[in-house]
Amino acid sequence: MNTAEYIASGILEQYVSGTATPQEMREVECMSHIYPEIKLEIVVMQNALETMAMAEAKMPPAFLKNKILGTLNELKNEQAAEISKETTQKGNNVLGTELPDAHIKQASAKVFNLSYIHLKVAASILLLISAGLGVYSIATNSKLNNASTQLSNARNEIKNKEQIIAAKGEQLAVVSNLNFKPVLMKGIETKSPESEATIYWNKTSKEVYISIANLPKPAEDKQYQLWAIADGKPVDMGMIDPKNLAASFQKMKTIGNAQAFAITLEKKGGVPSPTMTEMYVMGGV
DSSP states (O other): OOHHHHHHTTHHHHHHHTOSOHHHHHHHHHHHHHOHHHHHHHHHHHHHHHHHHHHHOOOOOHHHHHHHHHHHHHHHHHHHHHHHHHHHHTTTOOTTOOOOHHHHHHHHHHHHHHHHHHHHHHHHHHHHHHHHHHHHHHHHHHHHHHHHHHHHHHHHHHHHHHHHHHHHHHHHHHHTOTTEEEEEEEEOTTTOTTOEEEEEEETTTOOEEEEEEEOOOOOTTEEEEEEEEETTEEEEEEEOOOTTGGGOEEEOOOOSOOSEEEEEEEETTOOSSOOGGGEEEEEEO
């Protein structure tokens, strides 16, 4: 298994952020036990998410505390009023006198009312805390999802930079290698005088690289094609990748014998023989 491709697939980000399906979660856990590099990647992601979450962490909003205190004060006032009323009704009773059944029932009702008030207080506090934590949880989950997306984007950016660095390293190795002969191709005056490209050709290994300095951007259905002129006949050397055409460095097909190189603009995918009226650059060996 190619663990690098598995890591780059994005499944680990979904696992760490909790957005993966139960089957995917089990799969990742299984893979992490088999491949140490996957386990290490998960730990790195978890630490990164934890760091981001801590950096962005916020306390529950201040209004939650005020609502809880306000509810407690209201219930406290209700209880005080109830007790004051009860005391007034019993004001004429003598201490030590046995209470009538009516007073016993009233006292029982009082105990029930107080218990109800206490339950009401507890329920209100739990409701407010639950609401506050719900808002906090939603915000936290949103930040974790954003952090996961940022981590994925950062990973892709790092991968792209690594590819660029690798390509630049390959270009430097070719250009500095004395076995590669540079062949400068100048723009055709009647077609594109400002165009320019360079061929790096190793006659021993037959390897050919092309460096584009300047070529006009082709239409969507068009693509540049490289040709070698060998014994007076054009030989297809491959299609030039249209991405980053202004500063591209690309390996082409191999050839052991050539007197010149040229680039023509052809239909996308290439043609078996060059369109001479669409030649943009050419250079002799």
